[in-house]
Amino acid sequence: MATLVIASDWIVPVESPAISKGFLVIRDGLIVHVSDRLPDCYENCPLVRLVGGAIVPGLINAHCHLELSDIDPCLIAPANDIGHGSMVGWLNQVMARKKSIANSGVDIEEIKRKAILSGLEESWKFGTRWIIDNITAPWSADWCESWQAEFRDPLKSDRLSALVAQSRLFVQPCVELVDVTQSRLTETVEFAQRTESTLKGMSLGESANVCHTPIGLAPHAPYTASKRLVEYALRCVSSSGGILSMHLAESLEELDYADRRQGPFKPWITPWIDAEHASQIGSIQVHLQLLCTSPKALIAHGNYLGDRQIELLSSHPHQVAIVYCPRTHQHFRHLEHPARRIVKGQIPLFLGTDSKASNPDLSVFKEWQTACKAFPDLGPKFWMAACTTGPAKFLGIEKLVGTLRVGSKSLLTWVPLERQTPENQEQLWESLLEANRAMPLECHPIFADS
Ligand SMILES: [Zn+2]
Structure with a gap:
């Protein structure tokens, strides 16, 4: 020993x-x-x-998209009519980039594999040990395992093998679900089912592998994931024990569309969504009520959660946590994050990087420093718990990571x-x-x- x-x-x-x-x-x-x-x-x-x-x-990144780790510099969020970064304008850039990669004839799978490997490497180099990662097809757990396998050789010394006797980084994959049309729904649900059975088939050891199971599900956002899709995801994670992660109350544009069917999201989504699925779009409040029935759910951002919504979440602190992404929040020039009201409501609040499409790097430590500067009254210790012990306890992974x-x-x-x-x-x-x-x-x- x-x-x-x-x-x-x-x-x-x-x-x-x-x-x-x-x-x-x-x-x-x-x-x-x-x-x-x-x-x-x-x-x-x-x-x-x-x-x-x-x-x-070890630092925990509670919201990330590793597959966008090859973006540098991050994509600009053009100003909307109230001077905030436009979510729709930014999403257009993300999609234009995706289209130009697809049209260039390159091997998309290889591009994605390299982006994920570079995201893993960057995260680890900044001291991150656990990443909750939204994944989309094509994706393979083997990519993450191959990254870890490269470390086996240097682990020869006794001192290093005492220190690192297992994976250096864990990934909790959350499969992104979208149902703007029936074919998109079938595509994403089948990918989630395939991923789950592949991971089960790999007979993961309790700590020998990078990808953590059971897999999580990530109904994308209220404008792309209907109420019934979130209900479906809830049934899946309730039986599998996985977590649920969803972008929610991220921008005022999203609120306009989800709650009132107006604003820039309406013309943006219309070409993508069919009438039947559009009729199933839920309000922010409806989605929150659904997430409160989840075994464990993470709300990515929650930038525009209102008092009534925070009150609802404060009755479910073991079911729902909010992930604040401070530098992405700054990137979009949003109104102040409701962190203080969330803390007052005793709702778990964690930190995430989001992706390099809205963040210069994947350093959770920099997110910690940014959160400390934005809300110094909450204190550096509180924010350090938000990227270590807090998510570790909420997710039940304290023995693996996030505690000392x-x-x-x-x-x-x-x-x-x-x-x-x-x-x-x-x-x-x-x-x-x-x-x-x-x-x-x-x-x-x-x-x-x-
Ligand atoms: Zn995100």
């Missing part, structure tokens, strides 16, 4: 006070001890001493601090806010020559 002692200037479990000059003991990828002292029984174990930084739990405690896996994140070693908790959080980046703990230079 490979055991490693890590002495660090700061260890930040988040769910308990940060530990100055602390000790972590890791055995075969599991945390077996964490405190400000090293018990005698570990005195003869190999020890590494990390200075000039802090260890935090005895019994958890050691998929941890290292944050190099620019200024001198902080002397107290307050200085520590200030230093973290000024830090340039986060990275996987195993990428600390001390492990480079091991």
